[in-house]
Amino acid sequence: MTAPTLAEAGIVQFGTSRFLLGHVAAFVHASREAGHTRDGILVVQTSPREAGKQKARDLNTHRQYPLAIRGRRDGRDIDTRETVTSIAGCWIADEQWDALERHIVEHARFMVSNTGDSGYRVDDDSALAAVPTSFPGKLTKLLYARYRAGREGLTVLPCELVSRNGEQLLALVRELAQRDYADADFDTWLTTRCLWANTLVDRIVSTALEPVGAVAEPYALWAIEDQPGLELPCRHPDVQRVTSLAPYEMRKLHILNLAHTYLVHLWQREPQSQIRFVREAMDDPAWATELRQVLDDEVLPSLAEHLERPSLEAYRDTTLERFANPYLDHALQDIAQHHATKCQRRLQPVVESARRRGIATPRLDDAISSAQSTTHSR
Template sequence: MTLSRHINDYRDAGIVQFGTGRFLLAHVDALVSESLEKGNSDERILVVQSSTREEGKRKARLLTEQRRYPVRIRGRRDGETIDRKQTVDSIAGCLIAAEQWEALKRHVVEHARIIVSNTADNGYDIGDDSSLATVPTSFPGKLTHLLRARFEAGNDGLTILPCELIEQNARQLKSLVRAMARRDGGATADNAAFLDWLDNRCVWADTLVDRIVSAPLEPLGAIAEPYALWAIVRQPGMAIPCVHPDVEIVDDLTPQAICKLHILNLAHTYLVDRWQQAGRPVEFVREAMECAALVDPLRATLEEEVLPTLAAELPMNQLEPYLAVTMERFANPFLDHRLDDIAQHHAAKLQRRLQPVVDKARHQGRATPRLDEALSR
């Protein structure tokens, strides 16, 4: 396919997405697709395959060829069992950064409005990368290079929406980009102006994402639960990727972060603790939710110890619905979520997920015997 054909195909893509993983395909791309279908937004997505993984390149070539793919939505939501296929149609094109860098640079300079990313676990690692390399190796290096090209063209800044599961993900990414820009561009006359442009013309918005995307579909697509959350911290001048009930523009991510860590994640870890003590009688979370010896103490702990403690920070009318949704997600009859997988790094998870709740309860003069027992092992 010729370069001109690429440009004609994807130049209407205001969203540039770094990552081809199944989470982005079944979460961000699926939400944008539903928004487009309902006429609530008009931003399409140019996907960028930026790693060296051959599997990623294979998927990128498939996206380039067909652009549409299925997402199977399976689970329960609002008391109803859902099993449906969604055809995602938000992808305008796909580029492999290592092979089509100049086309990507031109698109970011001329057409982009929003950058979305969900890179690998080490996606923010820079190593010895330079943003001045012909094609930087790291994601922060690539982003710095592309933003500098847009700045040098005299264009306005972009909205950056990182979706990595890192606390204050946009702040951390901005810090890395500024550090690379300062280091690599120190000898250039306009570097101070570029740093100011990064600070004052680009919008860096922290986000929190949540959706279980349980398996890929071959050759392209994924299986996901009905629940989805893309929470974005409101910033002045921010471009919005789409309008969707599951995309929440918020003033503060703290409520969402507290609920996810100290209800959803805590519940997983406490359930695993009870499962281990019971001799590992079942294999999956959904099976545990049908086992009274496991689910009854889980529910009692959440209702009698966790929620009353968290109510000092968040209202019960926010905590109780979140708990109900969490229990519904755990009972998803289609999801094979292995308890043994959740049990990995169990001791560290106990400290991160349970201990802060116990500490808060102590400060409130509240007893937490079940949480104490789990932490004592």
């Protein structure tokens, strides 16, 4: 299928990350190829960084880009390459604001975002600025323009790794709108005419291709919490409408993320080891066995207080398969950033649940204690 025109770009995507190129844009491409979706994507670059602006210019020039899918899924080795054709263009908010505002008013139906760890910071930003500095500020100003034009509301699908991300983003936008516009009808329009979805995303997009493109693992998930009136921007097996995100968040945080953090514990425990990547850890029989044991003996029995055991075991198997991906250079040194904090968030709740159920957690206890000792010794 040929690339969409700007008039067909009903999806406005805030963020140019390789993750979005290998996740949302790939799903929309597949849905368009299957004839399920007509909407294309207008990508918006939002940060002031010159490197980010150059990336946006490259994407606007090379709107069709390669996506390599490499790894293992459901026991099958996968090494494929396809050309993603869902991008209609890429604009720089600081340079093309007026055109962006017109597009939001005239063509947008969905808004998607993945604006990084600081994406929801507002600081002293104002929606009344010519171009607001923060993502919530930009979003508020753009939605106000659409509201003033008498148009219908939009569906907002944030992909930031923030719990209840749709609800949190709406709260920020309402706060800005009430302060800067003081328009009760606009507030009503935001809450009753726009739809703010909570979502969870999961896919490792490991490498960028130059000038534009990405390498991604076969596994992918875009879980979108259902609500009345929800329309999805595309149809794809990995885009799932779910009743609640809670079980998905719990499995990801306390199995996949916990397992990453436990491998860092093993890596720090053996400073002379030559292991650098997650896949190398999974190739080492001793490390792989210990990880499997901590999951089977301590983690899954604890999580069974909240989730059914078969779903936990299936996710464990998927996680270990993903970790063993021979094409993925996922560095333990990178995962080790903020290790003590990650232990508290990923491991400690599992330990507390285990205590309530009388389950011993010697390995998790040791990992938490070691992280605390390392922090205190600095």
